[in-house]
Amino acid sequence: MTAPVLSVNAPRLIADLTDLGCIGRVEAGGINRTSFSAADTEARGWYLARCAEAGLSVRQDGVGNLIVSSPAVAAEIAARPAVWSGSHLDTVPNGGQFDGALGALAALECLRRIHEEGIELQRPVCAIMYTDEEGSYAHLLGSSALARGFSRAELEAMVGRDGDRFVDTFTAAGGDLDAAAQTRIDPGALHATVELHIEQGPTLEEQGIQIGVVSGIVGLGGGVVTFLGRADHAGTTPMSQRRDALVAAGAFVVALPEIAARISDRAVITCGMVSVRPGSANVIPESAQVSVDFRHPEQGQVEALEAAIRDTARNIAAQYGLQVGIDLEESIPPAPLDRGVQKIIAARAAARGLSSVSMPSGAGHDSQNLAPLVPTGMIFVPSIEGRSHCPEENTSWEDVENGANVLLDTLIQLAGG
Ligand SMILES: [Zn+2]
Incomplete structure (x- = not known):
């Protein structure tokens, strides 16, 4: 088995998670960064600034998903199906610091490392930030738009958690409803996707295991x-x-x-x-x-x-x-994740001397929308006391670094490095 060629810059990733964790922090101790709120807008601006600082290019699609890539990749490679990784920046009301933020910022960190080291790969690696994962307006809004799309009528009928209409909030934030209704991903444009996420449950901590290889989403x-x-x-x-x-x-x-x-x-x-x-x-x-x-x-x-x-x-x-x-309501079917990607994740964890276990995800994630279209995998790291969607949500910095490194190795292997 080949040894890892590259590692994430852990102090930089920790600083990013800490900085983002200040945006939307409320007196109750948690984070209020519901989608399209002032705090969510500030977080997106902060994320865009990190991308610009790193010399990365950002494209925003019709519903506000952000797709980040390296401008240094040769045109011939950039045209090939990409390897995507990312998560979300929005939170539930009075939520925690790691749900979504870890996967979004670790993906950015992986892309930064590949970009700054000039690592040449066979396929482009992109970091993605999905809009409204927590479903203030629709369950997994950004990835659902990519996977199946929303009609204008569906978008017009969406009402937020606070009773506001999606159309009003979205257009006030500068969104264009026609562009939102046209948002779709061409599955041929993707080679694979991988999302790093906190487990949000107690299994990994209880079993003393460092990495969860997600077999599917319930x-x-x-x-x-x-x-x-x-x-x-x-x-x-x-x-x-x-x-x-x-x-x-x-x-x-x-x-x-x-x-x-x-x-x-x-x-x-x-x-x-x-x-x-x-x-x-x-x-x-x-x-x-x-x-x-x-x-x-x-x-x-x-x-x-x-x-x-x-x-x-x-x-x-x-x-x-x-x-x-x-x-x-009509039930959402379970989403099994790709066996090939699971194997890569488990092997990359082992190559770093980390223990891993195969496990299902009890929580919904954007990856479940991508999974039926393109080989998709997810990596879990332990949640302290299994707590999530609350101010106590926490993961050790060591586990953050381990998860991000396994993500980096997996992305490099998937991209043909
Ligand atoms: Zn999440």
């Missing part, structure tokens, strides 16, 4: 279930005559972990939102709406989870004498 389903009963006086209606929507919804929420356990130990189901009407302490709830989010690495099991959730909701509604509305 399938995801979800939506809302609404139990409908009758509003009555809280003091005068005997317990035996109530049609209490919230009591039924409570029984449903309690049943969710049991459904997951019955299907598989890799199944997860979450209810993260409950809304009760009319919402008064002295009125029996007429309606109770609960969210459901369910995930599994296999499509058949995603379907089994959905069927079990529907059955359970209907049975509980019947048991309590209520009506139920089940409104689940």
